[in-house]
Amino acid sequence: MSLVRFLNVAKEYPRGGVALSHASFQLHKGEFAFLTGPSGSGKSTILKLIYMEERPTAGDVWVSGVSARDASRKEVSMVRRHLGIVFQDFRLLEDRSAEANIAFALEVTGTPADMIRQRVGRVLTQVGLASKGTALPRELSGGEQQRIAIARALVNDPFVLIADEPTGNLDERATRGVFQLLRDINTAGTAVIMATHDLDLIRRTEYRTIELNHGRLVYDSAEAPPVEKAPSAVSPSHHDENPI
Amino acid sequence: MMVIREAFSAFRRAPLLSVLGVVTIAFSLFAFGLFGLVAVNIRDALQTIENRVEIRAFIADGTPVEASSAAMGDIHAFPEVLSVTYVSQDDAYARARKELGEFSDVFEPGVLPASLDIKLKPGYRDPTTVQAVANRLKSYDFVDDVRYGEDWVAKLYRLRTIATLVGTGLGVAFAAVAVIIIGATIRIMVMARAREIEIMRLVGATNGFIRMPFVLEGFIQGVMGGLLALGLTWATSTAISHSFMRTEFFDPALATAGVIGGAVIGLLGSTFAVGRQLRRL
Numbered sequence: 001m002s003l004v005r006f007l008n009v010a011k012e013y014p015r016g017g018v019a020l021s022h023a024s025f026q027l028h029k030g031e032f033a034f035l036t037g038p039s040g041s042g043k044s045t046i047l048k049l050i051y052m053e054e055r056p057t058a059g060d061v062w063v064s065g066v067s068a069r070d071a072s073r074k075e076v077s078m079v080r081r082h083l084g085i086v087f088q089d090f091r092l093l094e095d096r097s098a099e100a101n102i103a104f105a106l107e108v109t110g111t112p113a114d115m116i117r118q119r120v121g122r123v124l125t126q127v128g129l130a131s132k133g134t135a136l137p138r139e140l141s142g143g144e145q146q147r148i149a150i151a152r153a154l155v156n157d158p159f160v161l162i163a164d165e166p167t168g169n170l171d172e173r174a175t176r177g178v179f180q181l182l183r184d185i186n187t188a189g190t191a192v193i194m195a196t197h198d199l200d201l202i203r204r205t206e207y208r209t210i211e212l213n214h215g216r217l218v219y220d221s222a223e224a225p226p227v228e229k230a231p232s233a234v235s236p237s238h239h240d241e242n243p244i
Numbered sequence: 245m246m247v248i249r250e251a252f253s254a255f256r257r258a259p260l261l262s263v264l265g266v267v268t269i270a271f272s273l274f275a276f277g278l279f280g281l282v283a284v285n286i287r288d289a290l291q292t293i294e295n296r297v298e299i300r301a302f303i304a305d306g307t308p309v310e311a312s313s314a315a316m317g318d319i320h321a322f323p324e325v326l327s328v329t330y331v332s333q334d335d336a337y338a339r340a341r342k343e344l345g346e347f348s349d350v351f352e353p354g355v356l357p358a359s360l361d362i363k364l365k366p367g368y369r370d371p372t373t374v375q376a377v378a379n380r381l382k383s384y385d386f387v388d389d390v391r392y393g394e395d396w397v398a399k400l401y402r403l404r405t406i407a408t409l410v411g412t413g414l415g416v417a418f419a420a421v422a423v424i425i426i427g428a429t430i431r432i433m434v435m436a437r438a439r440e441i442e443i444m445r446l447v448g449a450t451n452g453f454i455r456m457p458f459v460l461e462g463f464i465q466g467v468m469g470g471l472l473a474l475g476l477t478w479a480t481s482t483a484i485s486h487s488f489m490r491t492e493f494f495d496p497a498l499a500t501a502g503v504i505g506g507a508v509i510g511l512l513g514s515t516f517a518v519g520r521q522l523r524r525l
Contacts, residue, residue: 051446073450073451074450077445077448077449077450077451078448079448080445080446080447080448081447081448082448083448085446085447091439091442091443091446093439093440093443095257095258104443104444104447105443105447105448108444108447108448108449108453108454109447109448109449152447156447156448
């Protein structure tokens with residue numbers, strides 16, 4: 001089942017030129033996909049189009065059947081309640097505890113208080129930080145802060161977890177931990193789409209890889225034969241089908 | 245429930261910013277309140293002078309009291325007329341002696357004519373209306389002459405018109421400055437919480453839901469700022485009354501309107517600032 005579908009999508013900014021053109025791909029239930037390519041290649045644009053922060057200039061994006069072109073503001077909010085979003089800079093509220101940061105995602109959707117307590121406890125355990133619920137973000141390491149951000153993304157039981165360079169600010173050890181956590185989340189059934197520059201991470205696994213260059217989708221390991229392979233980044237070993 | 249908790253927790257989380265908001269609203273409204281105080285006192289002073297606008301219709305000698313009494317009923321029925329008083333020759337003489345003080349011996353008894361002294365209702369004291377009523381009084385046979393101090397009424401009316409125009413102009417300018425300063429402060433406060441707004445949007449909060457705590461917070465700050473401004477204006481008014489000259493303070497309705505004004509500015513300021521922030525994100 002296709003959770004996310006891009007069909008001939010283009011995105012142009014009035015003053016920023018073409019960020020994406022002719023992009024078509026689908027993300028299926030339970031899939032793990034890397035999104036890679038040099039800076040400015042359109043990775044973040046694709047993610048923003050998925051969580052409907054941006055609307056396509058041409059073509060269309062469907063997320064859980066909702067068209068990004070036609071979605072009302074209310075529909076965008078409803079779609080986001082089924083997405084988990086993680087950023088390189090964590091985006092935690094510095095003046096709230098880890099628990100409060102996670103609970104915040106449920107409070108704004110009107111979840112009852114007893115359910116919030118229960119679900120926050122569950123995701124804190126899931127990300128391995130059950131003992132750090134009362135800590136403020138500044139009292140946590142970078143890796144721990146990213147785990148809290150992932151817990152916040154997970155607490156709504158999303159069907160897709162969108163991760164924009166989630167290991168970009170982390171050291172190698174923390175990167176491995178966070179990446180393993182994302183794999184575990186995927187194994188449990190949540191689709192993950194992760195933008196990254198980290199070719200080592202990509203090479204270490206056999207997950208699907210989508211490569212972008214200058215706003216064009218130049219390689220998708222789920223496609224056979226590959227389209228117009230870019231000379232740079234990804235090794236041929238990543239042409240394998242998604243194993244999940 | 246979360247909306248109310250978030251609105252109040254903003255005061256706890258960023259007390260300095262919240263105090264800045266309340267103080268800015270208070271001082272902006274205080275400046276407006278001081279202007280209002282001056283305007284109210286000028287208005288009251290002009291009102292006191294205006295209350296003295298009077299038309300005096302002098303009655304011809306030998307007119308029977310019955311004739312003037314019958315006319316009094318007619319005149320009282322004029323829509324512009326507030327009161328009609330019959331002043332006999334003796335009363336006129338007594339009044340002249342009283343008003344002239346050391347020159348009270350100038351007149352002999354019986355020299356001054358009897359008159360009908362007519363006061364007009366508020367709103368009918370402008371030169372045109374006063375003259376129209378005077379002309380109607382002249383049409384009575386027993387009326388010898390009609391006086392109402394044309395120049396004085398015209399000057400008073402001009403002064404009142406100028407005071408109203410200047411007062412309205414300055415009032416609008418003061419109010420605009422207050423709204424701009426308060427609006428800018430609220431915008432800074434909202435921008436300081438841009439990340440919070442951004443996260444709320446990303447986790448699926450609707451724009452209406454995001455707005456509510458900010459709008460409520462703006463309202464609370466507006467009420468607090470309005471009350472503080474009212475207290476400062478009252479303290480200033482009392483200090484002036486004690487040490488310089490007696491001043492009138494706002495009546496309860498006007499004071500309440502001031503606080504409500506503060507609340508509305510706070511509420512609208514927050515609504516616009518969050519809306520702007522939401523469009524920007």
